[in-house]
Amino acid sequence: MAILEIKSVTKQFGDNLVVDNISIDIQKGEFFTLLGPSGCGKTTLLRMIAGLVTPDSGQILLDGVDITNLPPEKRPLHTIFQSYALFPHMTVADNIAFPLKMAKWDKSKIDAQVNELLEDVQLSQFKDRYPHEISGGQKQRVAIARSLVDRPKLLLLDEPLSALDARLREHMHMELVKLQEETGVTFVYVTHDQHEALALSSRIAVLNHGTIEQLDKPDIIYSKPKTHFVADFLGKCNLLKAEVLATTGDTVKLRVADSIELSIKDPASSSYHVGQIGWYSLRPEKLKLSSENNFDATNLSVIKSKVNGYYYYGNGTLYELDLGNNTKLQVMAPNHTSDGVKFFVDNSEIYVAFDPEAGNFLDTSSC
Amino acid sequence: MQTNKMSKVFLFGGIFSFLFLYIPLIVLILYSFNNSKINVGWVGFTLKWYKVLFADKEIIHAGVNSLLIAFTSSSISVVLGTLGGVALHRYKIPLLSALVMVPVAAPELLVGVSLLLFFLMINFTLGYASIILAHTAFSISFVAIAVKSRMFGMDDSIIDAARDLGASPFKAFWLILIPTILPGIIAGGLMAFTLSVDDFVITFFTAGVGSTTLPLAIYSMLKMGVTPEVNAASTIIILFTLCLASIATKLSPQIFK
Numbered sequence: 001m002a003i004l005e006i007k008s009v010t011k012q013f014g015d016n017l018v019v020d021n022i023s024i025d026i027q028k029g030e031f032f033t034l035l036g037p038s039g040c041g042k043t044t045l046l047r048m049i050a051g052l053v054t055p056d057s058g059q060i061l062l063d064g065v066d067i068t069n070l071p072p073e074k075r076p077l078h079t080i081f082q083s084y085a086l087f088p089h090m091t092v093a094d095n096i097a098f099p100l101k102m103a104k105w106d107k108s109k110i111d112a113q114v115n116e117l118l119e120d121v122q123l124s125q126f127k128d129r130y131p132h133e134i135s136g137g138q139k140q141r142v143a144i145a146r147s148l149v150d151r152p153k154l155l156l157l158d159e160p161l162s163a164l165d166a167r168l169r170e171h172m173h174m175e176l177v178k179l180q181e182e183t184g185v186t187f188v189y190v191t192h193d194q195h196e197a198l199a200l201s202s203r204i205a206v207l208n209h210g211t212i213e214q215l216d217k218p219d220i221i222y223s224k225p226k227t228h229f230v231a232d233f234l235g236k237c238n239l240l241k242a243e244v245l246a247t248t249g250d251t252v253k254l255r256v257a258d259s260i261e262l263s264i265k266d267p268a269s270s271s272y273h274v275g276q277i278g279w280y281s282l283r284p285e286k287l288k289l290s291s292e293n294n295f296d297a298t299n300l301s302v303i304k305s306k307v308n309g310y311y312y313y314g315n316g317t318l319y320e321l322d323l324g325n326n327t328k329l330q331v332m333a334p335n336h337t338s339d340g341v342k343f344f345v346d347n348s349e350i351y352v353a354f355d356p357e358a359g360n361f362l363d364t365s366s367c
Numbered sequence: 368m369q370t371n372k373m374s375k376v377f378l379f380g381g382i383f384s385f386l387f388l389y390i391p392l393i394v395l396i397l398y399s400f401n402n403s404k405i406n407v408g409w410v411g412f413t414l415k416w417y418k419v420l421f422a423d424k425e426i427i428h429a430g431v432n433s434l435l436i437a438f439t440s441s442s443i444s445v446v447l448g449t450l451g452g453v454a455l456h457r458y459k460i461p462l463l464s465a466l467v468m469v470p471v472a473a474p475e476l477l478v479g480v481s482l483l484l485f486f487l488m489i490n491f492t493l494g495y496a497s498i499i500l501a502h503t504a505f506s507i508s509f510v511a512i513a514v515k516s517r518m519f520g521m522d523d524s525i526i527d528a529a530r531d532l533g534a535s536p537f538k539a540f541w542l543i544l545i546p547t548i549l550p551g552i553i554a555g556g557l558m559a560f561t562l563s564v565d566d567f568v569i570t571f572f573t574a575g576v577g578s579t580t581l582p583l584a585i586y587s588m589l590k591m592g593v594t595p596e597v598n599a600a601s602t603i604i605i606l607f608t609l610c611l612a613s614i615a616t617k618l619s620p621q622i623f624k
Contacts (some may be wrong), residue, residue: 050527050531051530051531052527052530052531071530071535072527072530073531073532073533073534075534078531078532079527079528081524081527081528082524083524084525085525085528087521087525087528087529087546087547088522088525088547089547089549089613098529098533098534099532099533102533102534102538103533145562146532147532147582150533154388178396221392
């Protein structure tokens with residue numbers, strides 16, 4: 001059952017169309033992420049759900065009720081802001097009690113509920129401190145406790161981890177997922193960080209220029225990007241020029257980088273025509289390297305190439321290969337040998353193999 | 368080596384500028400305790416000028432007037448200046464920020480004369496009401512500037528957060544915004560109060576016949592010659608100002624430090 005329905009929502013600031021006719025259904029209990037670069041409209045969409053921005057057209061339904069024109073204080077949902085937005089003149093406990101006081105709870109019930117939340121986020125001993133007296137991670141937890149204290153139907157999170165350092169951020173990833181599972185509250189999460197989106201979400205909507213480029217589960221978004229933008233925005237991706245040679249049933253035959261011929265399954269193959277130009281996307285870690293042509297699987301495409309350069313990343317080494325015709329191919333090889341790393345040096349001849357199904361065809365309309 | 372030299376320059380420069388500011392005031396204060404009718408040469412310590420001062424009904428009357436005027440004008444300007452400061456922060460209109468600075472920076476003489484002309488033009492009887500209006504007019508700017516600077520360092524999303532967590536627009540203003548900018552409001556209000564008590568030029572132009580304030584009363588005493596009673600009155604004003612200024616500085620360090 002969809003807890004949040006966004007129906008054809010549009011918002012324009014001056015001449016700038018920030019959110020362009022977006023529709024999304026978010027299911028109850030989901031960890032849903034809006035991912036995109038800055039200016040893609042993700043924060044505006046979130047603020048429209050929160051009621052801090054009014055859409056020009058379209059509807060927003062929460063639990064089947066139209067909330068499009070409700071002021072923010074009347075919506076049974078809360079937002080965690082990028083800056084945490086803790087009230088500086090209130091103690092930790094008073095910050096957490098604020099939504100309950102606004103909802104006119106009894107004093108005794110407020111105290112009990114606040115104490116429970118303080119325990120949940122392990123901040124009981126800090127309850128009388130002021131926000132400027134606690135660390136960034138603790139502020140984050142106060143903001144979370146304050147937003148969950150009256151059990152909202154929906155929690156909106158606007159890049160909540162961007163102010164934390166890298167280690168703390170990784171720790172908070174796990175905390176957030178755990179919290180979401182424990183409380184069962186539906187999360188709508190906004191981020192520009194693809195790693196965060198992939199690691200946390202049950203589903204991701206990739207936004208660009210106010211429209212949805214792709215909406216799916218993280219593994220599909222990553223391995224089967226539908227558009228050039230999605231392939232490029234989420235991690236490293238080889239985008240090779242590809243020409244349609246033939247289509248039969250749900251299979252499409254392609255000529256990639258003017259030299260490699262391969263066939264892949266594609267449900268949309270019937271919509272392609274012979275001679276059509278597009279892109280073949282292939283993640284760098286889907287390729288294998290060897291100094292000899294000794295790959296054992298038969299379904300692999302094998303290319304002979306030359307090493308242009310490499311970058312040592314610790315857990316892997318990224319090689320840049322030259323396919324000729326000014327076409328580069330990036331290959332991420334894991335560093336799994338125990339006795340240090342054996343690099344393929346520059347200009348050495350090399351064999352690259354990949355399963356054609358590991359990549360997919362993007363027609364040019366999606367560029 | 369170079370930085371050492373430079374820091375010495377700053378140290379001596381700083382000491383010199385403070386001496387330059389405070390030697391005349393220190394001399395004035397010392398001579399309020401001088402056992403002599405004229406301000407030349409130290410004769411001996413006495414508190415009698417303070418006794419004379421507190422027995423002087425006219426001075427006490429003027430002092431009470433000054434405090435009432437300052438209290439009224441700073442109260443009005445705290446309300447209007449706070450609203451103005453919030454508006455300046457929220458709607459960043461460049462010309463408006465400059466216009467708020469004008470009453471602070473403009474020569475007092477011009478402000479005084481223009482207020483006088485304005486009151487005459489609208490047939491407003493000069494008196495305590497006109498003094499209060501005149502003081503409010505320049506005090507609003509000080510409060511607005513103090514509030515605006517306070518809001519500059521503020522996280523704007525706390526107002527959104529308050530609404531999001533169930534507060535009506537009025538409650539978000541009253542329970543979240545006002546307490547957050549309170550140091551700025553108090554600092555601005557104290558500045559307004561101090562400036563009102565101290566003001567001579569603008570008060571001189573806008574005061575009617577018979578209405579008097581402490582600075583005006585001291586000025587009329589000076590016409591009869593500088594007696595140590597004037598020193599005593601001035602000493603009290605200086606100490607009063609110092610108290611208010613240090614409270615204002617403590618409350619809002621980023622504005623006045």
